Amino acid sequence: xxxxxxxxxxxxxxxxxxxxxxxxxxxxxxxxxxxxxxxxxxxxxxxxxxxxxxxxxxxxxxxxxxxxxxxxxxxxxxxxxxxxxxxxxxxxxxxxxxxxxxxxxxxxxxxxxxxxxxxxxxxxxxxxxxxxxxxxxxxxxxxxxxxxxxxxxxxxxxxxxxxxxxxxxxxxxxxxxxxxxxxxxxxxxxxxxxxxxxxxxxxxxxxxxxxxxxxxxxxxxxxxxxxxxxxxxxxxxxxxxxxxxxxxxxxxxxxxxxxxxxxxxxxxxxxxxxxxxxxxxxxxxxxxxxxxxxxxxxxxxxxxxxxxxxxxxxxxx
Amino acid sequence: xxxxxxxxxxxxxxxxxxxxxxxxxxxxxxxxxxxxxxxxxxxxxxxxxxxxxxxxxxxxxxxxxxxxxxxxxxxxxxxxxxxxxxxxxxxxxxxxxxxxxxxxxxxxxxxxxxxxxxxxxxxxxxxxxxxxxxxxxxxxxxxxxxxxxxxxxxxxxxxxxxxxxxxxxxxxxxxxxxxxxxxxxxxxxxxxxxxxxxxxxxxxxxxxxxxxxxxxxxxxxxxxxxxxxxxxxxxxxxxxxxxxxxxxxxxxxxxxxxxx
Numbered sequence: 001x002x003x004x005x006x007x008x009x010x011x012x013x014x015x016x017x018x019x020x021x022x023x024x025x026x027x028x029x030x031x032x033x034x035x036x037x038x039x040x041x042x043x044x045x046x047x048x049x050x051x052x053x054x055x056x057x058x059x060x061x062x063x064x065x066x067x068x069x070x071x072x073x074x075x076x077x078x079x080x081x082x083x084x085x086x087x088x089x090x091x092x093x094x095x096x097x098x099x100x101x102x103x104x105x106x107x108x109x110x111x112x113x114x115x116x117x118x119x120x121x122x123x124x125x126x127x128x129x130x131x132x133x134x135x136x137x138x139x140x141x142x143x144x145x146x147x148x149x150x151x152x153x154x155x156x157x158x159x160x161x162x163x164x165x166x167x168x169x170x171x172x173x174x175x176x177x178x179x180x181x182x183x184x185x186x187x188x189x190x191x192x193x194x195x196x197x198x199x200x201x202x203x204x205x206x207x208x209x210x211x212x213x214x215x216x217x218x219x220x221x222x223x224x225x226x227x228x229x230x231x232x233x234x235x236x237x238x239x240x241x242x243x244x245x246x247x248x249x250x251x252x253x254x255x256x257x258x259x260x261x262x263x264x265x266x267x268x269x270x271x272x273x274x275x276x277x278x279x280x281x282x283x284x285x286x287x288x289x290x291x292x293x294x295x296x297x298x299x300x301x302x303x304x305x306x307x308x309x310x311x312x313x314x315x316x317x
Numbered sequence: 318x319x320x321x322x323x324x325x326x327x328x329x330x331x332x333x334x335x336x337x338x339x340x341x342x343x344x345x346x347x348x349x350x351x352x353x354x355x356x357x358x359x360x361x362x363x364x365x366x367x368x369x370x371x372x373x374x375x376x377x378x379x380x381x382x383x384x385x386x387x388x389x390x391x392x393x394x395x396x397x398x399x400x401x402x403x404x405x406x407x408x409x410x411x412x413x414x415x416x417x418x419x420x421x422x423x424x425x426x427x428x429x430x431x432x433x434x435x436x437x438x439x440x441x442x443x444x445x446x447x448x449x450x451x452x453x454x455x456x457x458x459x460x461x462x463x464x465x466x467x468x469x470x471x472x473x474x475x476x477x478x479x480x481x482x483x484x485x486x487x488x489x490x491x492x493x494x495x496x497x498x499x500x501x502x503x504x505x506x507x508x509x510x511x512x513x514x515x516x517x518x519x520x521x522x523x524x525x526x527x528x529x530x531x532x533x534x535x536x537x538x539x540x541x542x543x544x545x546x547x548x549x550x551x552x553x554x555x556x557x558x559x560x561x562x563x564x565x566x567x568x569x570x571x572x573x574x575x576x577x
Contacts, residue, residue, distance in 0.1 A: 191377055192424035192483075196438035196490055197414035199406040206441060211428050 058258035062249060063265065071245030072266055078162060078231045078241060083224050085167035090174025095204065097179050108175065115172035121233050123165035128237050130156050158237035166234075170227060177219050181212035217285060221278035225271050232267075242266055326389055328353040328494060328525050329374065335382030336369060336549075343369045345549035346383060351527060351542075353493075356520045358536040358557075359529045361546035362572055367529040368421075370546070371496050374527065375416040376409060387415065388493065414442060417487030421499040423479040425471040425486070431458070432467040435486045443490065450489070457485040461515050477508030481515050488519075495519065497528040533576060537561050545569045 048054065062068055096108035115123075131152040140146030185208050193203035235244035246263040250256045327350035336344040343366045351357045359367045372378040374385055376393035385392040393409055394401040404412065426434050435457060436450040445453075458464055461481040471479055480500055487495060497516065501509040513535050520526055520539050530536060536543050536557055543560040545553045545568075553560055553569045564570050 186424070186427075188420060188422055188424035189426060192418075192420065192426070192486075194377065194410075195375055195413055195416065195418035196486070197410045197442040198438065199410045201406070202410075202441055206437065207426055214428065 053257055054261065055255060055258040058255050059261045059265070062246075062259060062262050065249075067245050067249060068242070068262055068266070071240055071242040072270075074240060074245075075228065075231050075242040076270070078159075078166065078234065079224065079228045081163055082166035082170055082231070083220075083227055085163065086170025086174050086227075087178075087220065089167065089171035090178050091209070093171060093175035094178035094182060097175065098182060112172045112175050115168045118169075120165055120169045120230055121236065123169065124162055124233055124237055127164045128156060128158060128161040130161070158234070158239040162231075162234040162237055162239055166227065166230060169230075170223065173223060174220065177216045177223075178212060181216040182208055184215055185211045214285060218278065218282045221274070221281060225274045225278065228270055228274065229267065232263075327351055327386075328355075328388055329527070330386040330389075331370070331374070331383075332386070333383035334370070334373060334380050334385060336366075336373060336378065336380050343549050344373070344380070347546075347549065347551045348383075349544060349551060349554060351494075351525060353525050354523050355541045356524075356526045356528070356539055357542045357544060358540035359527065359544045359546055360531070360533070360536060360560075360572075361552075362575075365546045366549040367546050368498050371418075371498050371527060371529050374494075374496060375413050375418055376404075377418075379403075387412065410442065414490055415493045417490060417492035417495040419480065419483050419487060419495065419497045419500045421502050423471070423476070423483045423503070425479055425483055427471055429470075430467065431463070431469050431471070431474070431482050434471070434482060435489050438486070439489050453489060454485070457488055458482075460488075460518075461485045462511070475508055476504045477511045480504065480512045484512075484515055484519070494525045494527070497526065497530070499529050499531065501530070501532060531576065533561065533573075545572065547572070 093108045093111060096104040097112075099105060118126075134152050136149050136151055137155055138146035138149035140148070189207050189211065190200075190203050193207045194200075198206070231241055232243040234241050235247060238244065240248065243263050246259040250259040253259075329351040331347065331349050333346045333348055334344050335342070335346050345366075347370070349357075359370065361367050369378055373380050374387075374392065379393065384394075390412070391401070392412060393404050395404055395408065396402075425431075426437065429437065432451065432454055435454040436445075436447070439445040439450040439453065440447060455464075455467065458467060461484055463478060463481055463485070466474065466478065466482075471482070474482065484495075484500075500516065501512050504512065509532065513532060516526070516528070516535070517539050528535070528540070538557075540557050542554065543557045544551055545560055545564070545566075547568050553564060553566050559565075560569065561573065564573060
């Protein structure tokens with residue numbers, strides 16, 4: 001019976017629809033997917049529990065051993081130092097990039113181009129072998145007498161080589177984020193500062209940078225997480241970070257898989273802590289006062305090799 | 318810092334100023350002067366160059382011809398042999414200390430509290446002691462009717478309150494001249510009055526003011542002189558009575574008919 005005639009039918013009261021009566025729409029395909037996923041997950045869990053090669057007892061016994069803990073410490077140290085140095089250089093590069101001086105602009109562009117283009121692993125090895133290129137480093141008058149001089153070999157330890165490679169790479173990415181952050185700060189802020197008698201440098205330092213940094217804190221937090229993972233590259237320089245410490249142990253004991261698991265668990269724990277901290281910070285910043293909306297720059301970081309779930313970079317206004 | 322204007326010398330002298338944006342003339346050789354203590358309102362249709370003129374006076378925009386003088390000194394340039402050179406950052410900053418500016422969009426420092434906004438320039442530019450700067454800031458807040466809001470952030474204030482803080486922030490530098498660039502145009506109608514009241518109070522206190530505005534009532538009641546600009550030129554200038562009630566030019570008449 002069609003609707004029209006139903007309305008005409010006075011003997012049968014019209015059916016009254018009510019949203020309360022909505023039931024779940026059957027979704028058979030979703031069910032099939034769920035079953036397959038659960039099956040795969042259970043197989044994986046079963047493997048984790050039953051596969052004797054994982055040797056969970058060995059994992060447990062090394063998880064908090066002093067050798068591994070020292071590695072964790074070095075990994076953290078490298079992360080913090082490389083991020084700090086990278087940010088400082090990044091701020092300088094961003095300001096150079098936005099300056100009126102075409103030479104400074106181009107130098108900054110060149111640096112960013114170079115250090116974004118060369119893989120950090122190649123850089124680490126390159127810096128480590130710097131002594132073969134330059135025998136000594138000295139401070140003095142360019143092309144003139146030098147006051148202090150160091151042998152490159154004594155200057156470039158695995159640690160400094162690692163720090164140079166990681167922080168220079170980070171500086172290139174940080175520069176682009178900070179530049180976007182600076183550009184996102186309203187032009188009127190600088191004009192107000194100028195009209196009060198502040199110089200451009202004062203306006204940049206006191207007014208623009210604090211607001212720009214607030215905008216780029218979330219992507220910087222994200223970079224810190226990436227940096228933590230990238231520090232594992234330093235194991236090629238025989239620097240006893242978390243990964244290399246684990247490698248050293250299994251080189252002795254041949255317990256490769258359990259020690260790789262130890263490293264994996266530590267990396268996961270550290271990145272989880274950083275992720276939680278980053279989310280808390282981001283939430284607080286969003287609630288806090290001041291500064292233009294950071295949404296435009298929040299996803300500016302291009303160091304996103306492993307962050308597939310993140311939105312694609314957007315162009316700042 | 319700078320010597321006060323000699324007797325009879327105008328505080329601001331705009332002489333044959335020309336300015337173009339991408340080949341489009343915005344200021345077409347206009348001249349006028351403002352005496353110390355005078356309140357000068359600039360009115361005119363949008364796009365007539367009013368705001369640009371104001372921004373040229375404190376060198377937020379550069380001019381391409383003519384010259385602007387503040388207390389007898391050219392703005393933004395220095396004599397250089399027989400020619401002129403642009404001022405260095407510090408020289409220009411020194412000159413801008415004497416010129417307060419209030420913007421249409423307030424431009425309060427978004428990451429700083431009201432108090433921090435006001436004491437920023439005295440601390441950083443004038444090197445005033447913090448105690449003095451804070452004391453002065455509280456006095457200024459009382460003057461603009463915002464006692465008790467010192468710890469608020471700009472985004473917690475209404476537009477009218479923000480604009481009053483912006484005025485207090487400019488006054489903290491003890492400027493000789495205040496520029497107002499459409500100070501009430503971004504405000505809800507019910508908030509316009511509180512800002513105009515502060516400006517009127519300032520005018521009555523003897524401040525030299527150049528005000529770009531669409532508030533004809535303010536121009537009529539407070540201004541000593543009204544300048545009507547159109548297409549980068551001064552069409553008519555005189556007392557509010559003359560310009561607003563008995564305009565002699567057809568362009569002024571048609572503009573006034575449109576806004577009232």
